[in-house]
Amino acid sequence: MSYDATRDRVEHYFDRTATKVWERLTSDAPVSRIRETVRKGRDQMRDKLLSALPSDLNGVRVLDAGCGAGQMTQELAQRGADVVAVDISPSLVKIARDRLPEHLRSRVTFASGDMLSADHGSFDHVIAMDSLIYYTESDIRASLSRLGERTRGSIAFTVAPRTPLLMTMWYAGKAFPRSDRSPVMIPHGSARLSKTVSDIGQLNDLGRVNCGFYISQALEFRP
Template identity: 50%
Template sequence: MLDASYDRRRGEIQTYFDRTAVEAWKRFATEAPLGRIRATVREGRAMMRASMLRSLPLDLSAWRVLDAGCGTGAMALELSRRGADVVGIDLAPEIIRFARETLPADHGPGRIEFHSGDMLSPSLGTFDAVVAMDSLIHYQEADAAAAVAALAARTKRLIVFTFAPRTPALATMHAMGRLFPRADRAPSIVPVRPEDMARRIAAMPELSAWRTGRTERVNHGFYKSQMMEVARS
């Protein structure tokens, strides 16, 4: 069950991405030159997007898919090109405005609508599948798993999400990040062991009808993320 820690963290993330990081995310969405570190993040995110898409059918006609934490809309575009009816949602209104303005006319046979708000809002309706790329990496393990359970309550088939895998390097970076004033840094990521996430999901009563499936890590330069499938059994 989600508690106040989820709401508090969500507020921190929204403030950071809408006020501080929005211009950087716009550059990620273009072919604009990036520094060495950010270039590896852009490349790593493209690799992870491809990994997550491999969990879904090539033909998504008649599927309604939630892109939870859609950012500038790159994943939503690929889903639409497979024929899906896509709802993209992100906490940052400015990023959503950018996603709408830059959506290409040739987005395939599917449809895309973008909204600003909470990905867990029941007002979004029900979905055949949910993709949540790097939208849970800032939450504590329990809150991330509870968010997956909340999404599962409105999902018919499949959830594909990512989290930050716990490695010695990420654990060190996470600890060092706490040395800096909060105003000077992004909300920290929370590294999680894949086996711990799988165990937590298996133990949740709300997910008793779901099973974890394929998991894959992308480790590319300064981008490190772990994908996991959770499918209705």
């Protein structure tokens, strides 16, 4: 499936099918045990990605690529960053905008659309948490290349790691139609990704989060 086709599928899922689910998951509302592990895992991953950036981000321009309901956006703005928060889902962007505290709003520019668009300008850093997990190896390489052309520092992002469990789930998912379910995460090995992007930049391992039903690998790309 092409990048455009995958992007459109992700948009449909998050903007129409799963908006309420993600609004609740990213709030303090009670959720099931399974979703509680996802919530905790995402909190841990957000902290891990943020730890790769300077604690003081005053005067630093950061792209929150795939901002979702805006938790990362708020953290970045609280550190002083000038944030461009982009998500493919206009519904999630509205939630993120509505949740942002008034005193931080001057630091954040929200946009809905393709996170790779050159219209968003250039950046000191990019964070793409769980925004590339549905894409193929070649699409990830192309995405890092496009973002790298406009990024002076690092691009911190996540992938679904190539674990036996996730590979089993991936192969099982391919065997069934998914018209009414979420897009399929594509597991990747960090060593292979590192080799794939070696001619355009350096890939560093930032660590893995394994929390119940949330399993994700953090990586840092430097053009």
